[in-house]
Amino acid sequence: MTEPISAAQARAIVYDAYTTGLPQAAAAQLLAGRATPAWVAHEYAVLRKRGISSMAGQQSLFDTAETES
Incomplete structure (x- = not known):
């Protein structure tokens, strides 16, 4: 049986x-x-309507600008 999760967790x-x-x-x-x-x-x-990039998470993983400073 699966544990119930809140709507916020699902989102x-x-x-x-x-x-x-x-x-x-x-x-x-x-x-x-x-x-x-x-x-x-x-x-x-x-x-999508909020304008969030579908690749935003991947871009932040490989953003070298933050790690170079």
């Missing part, structure tokens, strides 16, 4: 998946049945 998982470039199906799998694929698609659309 955090979706945000991390989105900003690292994972497809919606992968984000839905990460939630392991705790959210529907339609809900994940809606959250991805919200993030």
Whole structure:
């Protein structure tokens, strides 16, 4: 049986998946049945509308400007 998670926790998982470039199906799998694929698609659309880059997480991982100082 899966543990229940809050909406904020589910949104955090979706945000991390989105900003690292994972497809919606992968984000839905990460939630392991705790959210529907339609809900994940809606959250991805919200993030796109907010102008958040789907690669923001990857860009920050490889940003050398912060590590050079």
